[in-house]
Amino acid sequence: MQRHLISAADLTRDDAVLVLDTAEEMSRVADRPIKKLPTLRGRTVVNLFFEDSTRTRISFEAAEKRLSADVINFTAKGSSVSKGESLKDTAQTLEAMGVDAVVIRHHASGAPYRLANSGWIDAAVINAGDGTHQHPTQALLDAFTMRRRLVGRDAGLGQDLTGRRITIVGDVLHSRVARSNVDLLHTLGADVVLVAPPTLLPVGVGSWPCEVAYDLDGVLPKSDAVMMLRVQRERMNAAFFPTEREYARRYGLNGDRMAKMPEHAVVMHPGPMVRGMEITAEVADSDRCTVVEQVSNGVSIRMAVLYLLLGGNEPAAPHTRPASHPAGETAAHTPDAAEEK
Numbered sequence: 395m396q397r398h399l400i401s402a403a404d405l406t407r408d409d410a411v412l413v414l415d416t417a418e419e420m421s422r423v424a425d426r427p428i429k430k431l432p433t434l435r436g437r438t439v440v441n442l443f444f445e446d447s448t449r450t451r452i453s454f455e456a457a458e459k460r461l462s463a464d465v466i467n468f469t470a471k472g473s474s475v476s477k478g479e480s481l482k483d484t485a486q487t488l489e490a491m492g493v494d495a496v497v498i499r500h501h502a503s504g505a506p507y508r509l510a511n512s513g514w515i516d517a518a519v520i521n522a523g524d525g526t527h528q529h530p531t532q533a534l535l536d537a538f539t540m541r542r543r544l545v546g547r548d549a550g551l552g553q554d555l556t557g558r559r560i561t562i563v564g565d566v567l568h569s570r571v572a573r574s575n576v577d578l579l580h581t582l583g584a585d586v587v588l589v590a591p592p593t594l595l596p597v598g599v600g601s602w603p604c605e606v607a608y609d610l611d612g613v614l615p616k617s618d619a620v621m622m623l624r625v626q627r628e629r630m631n632a633a634f635f636p637t638e639r640e641y642a643r644r645y646g647l648n649g650d651r652m653a654k655m656p657e658h659a660v661v662m663h664p665g666p667m668v669r670g671m672e673i674t675a676e677v678a679d680s681d682r683c684t685v686v687e688q689v690s691n692g693v694s695i696r697m698a699v700l701y702l703l704l705g706g707n708e709p710a711a712p713h714t715r716p717a718s719h720p721a722g723e724t725a726a727h728t729p730d731a732a733e734e735k
């Protein structure tokens with residue numbers, strides 16, 4: 395693993411499978427009465443959010459706290475950024491406070507890369523979404539959800555997604571989730587198809603490691619997972635489709651369309667969903683929709699990423715049974731998931 399997590403494209407197949415396997419271990423912590431590990435005790439993590447977020451921000455904070463890190467939350471609104479302070483000055487302030495990791499979400503594509511490579515700061519940098527560019531922990535939590543659902547929780551350990559057919563539908567143009575997923579799913583051996591109106595596909599999509607289609611109904615029967623994207627109005631400066639009704643009719647997922655998917659196939663959404671637009675309430679609330687599961691998996695993935703970037707060689711989840719494993723023990727072995735049950 396590299397020292398920072400800026401792009402899903404930076405992860406090798408082995409890195410990605412290691413994160414997914416570590417997240418499986420971390421998810422067992424959520425099943426315990428006390429959902430906490432001492433792994434990052436004494437480490438400080440700053441959540442630096444320059445753009446709105448619900449799931450990602452709360453999920454990172456939950457992950458950091460479950461690993462016992464000291465957490466500082468920074469939102470641009472109400473900070474000196476509103477007074478015109480630059481990213482550099484903000485970074486130097488954090489450096490002076492001695493932070494170990496910075497989780498950054500920024501409206502400008504490239505801001506996390508700049509932070510990691512500028513020399514302004516020594517901390518590990520984790521990209522929590524930058525402009526329309528990347529959102530690597532989202533792609534990891536999506537891959538984790540697919541592996542669990544399509545391969546199996548235990549059967550999936552050590553496995554990638556070779557041969558699985560994933561369809562991503564909607565506003566690809568403005569979606570960092572789509573970009574990160576295409577990169578990571580390709581690395582993990584999956585076959586990806588993008589379905590979108592031509593106006594919502596980026597220039598150069600032909601060189602991405604995926605296929606492009608325009609007929610959703612034709613692709614659904616050949617999909618193991620269908621990921622719906624929100625139409626990102628806040629990033630739009632023009633009319634990209636005639637009306638919302640027209641968009642929903644051609645690219646929205648409703649009950650009839652979902653029935654065309656194979657029985658085992660799942661519906662995914664990174665959230666926030668706009669019910670009635672890209673997805674109907676019927677589909678969003680169905681058993682086949684993993685949106686809530688994706689959120690809980692997000693905490694495990696972020697714990698895994700923080701642990702792998704900051705945790706060093708300590709075991710991720712030390713055994714807690716007092717008889718065989720006294721408190722504070724840091725034996726140099728990887729915890730055996732089977733023993734944790």
Ligand code: NCD
Pocket residue numbers: 449450523529532570571623624626664665666
């Ligand atoms: C996405 C994002 O912010 O990129 N949401 C998320 O992180 N769960 C997608 C979106 O906003 O539509």
